[in-house]
Amino acid sequence: MQTLTLAQRVVKKDDYVPCAEAFVDTRLPNRDGKLNYCIIGPGVAENSKQHINIVEPHGFNVGGVSLPTGKYNSLHAHETAEVFLICRGDWRFFWGHDGSDGEVVLSPGDVITVPVGCFRAFESVGSDDNFMISFLGEDDSGNVIWENAVIEGAAEFRFYLTKDSKLIDTNAGQELPPKDELMQTLSEDQLLQFHRVSPLEMAARVYNVSKMTGHNNVFGDESIDGGEKTFHAIIGENFTDTKQVKSHVLNPHSFALGAIVAPPNNGFNAHQVDAVQVYVVESGNWLITLEHNDDRLVRELGPEDTVSIPANAIRQIKNTGDSDGILHIVTAGNTAAQLTWI
Numbered sequence: 001m002q003t004l005t006l007a008q009r010v011v012k013k014d015d016y017v018p019c020a021e022a023f024v025d026t027r028l029p030n031r032d033g034k035l036n037y038c039i040i041g042p043g044v045a046e047n048s049k050q051h052i053n054i055v056e057p058h059g060f061n062v063g064g065v066s067l068p069t070g071k072y073n074s075l076h077a078h079e080t081a082e083v084f085l086i087c088r089g090d091w092r093f094f095w096g097h098d099g100s101d102g103e104v105v106l107s108p109g110d111v112i113t114v115p116v117g118c119f120r121a122f123e124s125v126g127s128d129d130n131f132m133i134s135f136l137g138e139d140d141s142g143n144v145i146w147e148n149a150v151i152e153g154a155a156e157f158r159f160y161l162t163k164d165s166k167l168i169d170t171n172a173g174q175e176l177p178p179k180d181e182l183m184q185t186l187s188e189d190q191l192l193q194f195h196r197v198s199p200l201e202m203a204a205r206v207y208n209v210s211k212m213t214g215h216n217n218v219f220g221d222e223s224i225d226g227g228e229k230t231f232h233a234i235i236g237e238n239f240t241d242t243k244q245v246k247s248h249v250l251n252p253h254s255f256a257l258g259a260i261v262a263p264p265n266n267g268f269n270a271h272q273v274d275a276v277q278v279y280v281v282e283s284g285n286w287l288i289t290l291e292h293n294d295d296r297l298v299r300e301l302g303p304e305d306t307v308s309i310p311a312n313a314i315r316q317i318k319n320t321g322d323s324d325g326i327l328h329i330v331t332a333g334n335t336a337a338q339l340t341w342i
């Protein structure tokens with residue numbers, strides 16, 4: 001696989017490329033208008049036309065979604081972790097075999113991690129100006145498992161799904177494979193294998209950095225100029241420096257998620273991490289400096305921009321705005337990444 005330059009690892013919000021028919025449910029009534037983005041990795045997109053900004057495997061996938069208010073994303077389950085970071089708009093998540101086990105309305109800054117094997121759906125309940133970033137576990141996040149109504153209903157609109165989750169559009173002249181090569185609906189017994197999740201259990205899997213206190217004096221650079229920050233341990237094992245802080249959600253996802261809140265001119269001083277990381281800006285403007293092998297990059301980042309950072313690259317990032325900024329950090333793996341200050 002071609003090695004990416006550091007410049008190619010920065011994906012600005014304006015570089016995200018939407019796909020309006022990424023999934024088999026997009027032609028069903030009230031499901032149209034959904035736009036899906038694959039920022040890092042293919043995720044679980046079913047349409048071969050979906051653009052992927054960064055193809056290189058990271059150990060997890062990063063995507064995005066927006067949805068007109070009043071439309072919804074159908075009930076489905078995943079074989080790996082699925083985490084959403086609400087960037088814009090208000091979103092109602094609901095779950096269970098028929099979507100009636102519980103619901104929660106989330107707002108910008110909220111993060112939710114939906115358990116593997118639980119049927120979930122969501123809709124926009126606020127402004128049409130909405131967007132969520134999504135993280136899926138593992139390099140291969142498997143297939144989407146749709147509720148039976150999607151598989152049955154999509155055929156009416158000449159959309160079909162093969163057993164390996166490839167979208168077939170007979171309207172566009174694609175040939176319909178034999179029935180035994182198509183995705184089958186789930187039996188009652190299979191449906192019983194899926195998790196039921198109580199509203200209390202799901203509520204414990206929601207975190208909002210701007211509403212929580214966070215931790216100070218966690219990182220080794222906090223007493224040094226430019227290193228002031230508050231750390232939020234959201235999912236899994238983040239850094240060796242943060243081992244004393246217990247994350248909000250502990251079950252393995254194949255990645256960890258943390259966040260920092262930094263005042264102007266502060267953030268991370270120069271350091272290395274021995275795992276691949278992705279930064280996602282939630283708020284504020286930041287200046288990142290990266291050095292890796294003979295490559296060097298200095299780049300401004302704004303809300304919803306992402307950057308992929310190779311393992312062991314030297315990185316520094318500072319809030320260049322005039323108020324606090326929030327930066328989310330995704331780290332590959334289920335064990336704490338070794339952090340080395342330069």
Ligand SMILES: [Fe+2]
Nearest residue numbers: 076077078082
């Ligand atoms: Fe999903």
